[in-house]
Amino acid sequence: MKKITFTTIYFLLLSLTASVLMQCRSHSDAASGKEIYKRYCVTCHGIHGDLKTNGARDLNYSVLSLEERILVITEGRNVMTPFKSILSPSQIRAVAEFTLGFKTKADGSGN
């Protein structure tokens, strides 16, 4: 019986550690959305999302949802490069979430 208790506690601790580690990871991914943007997106979209190099859309006026942005970033669209081989899915989500912040010039409809 003693052995079973030990094993149970061992696996409990193990899964606890794993979930804490995973939370840290997703947290740092979210925090790096801005860093990813600065590194991969400013060349075309500019630091404020309004550069429009190579016909890039002004992200301040984008009405795309988070999921639609993730799709555009993952698969690319016309001139825009696909990022699926460059960024991980969680990095793509983080940078997509960051672009949702470019709404300063939007009409306030919340889209």
Ligand code: HEC
């Ligand atoms: C090579 C230049 C280039 C780079 C680099 C680039 N984009 Fe784009 N992006 C474009 C172009 C061009 C479009 C418009 C595509 C079209 O014509 O359909 C666009 C469109 C978008 C859209 C859709 C906007 C809308 O409302 O339709 C999003 C979101 C977006 N880009 C985000 C990003 C993010 C985030 C990154 C960095 C990970 C990035 N882009 C990097 C050129 C670029």
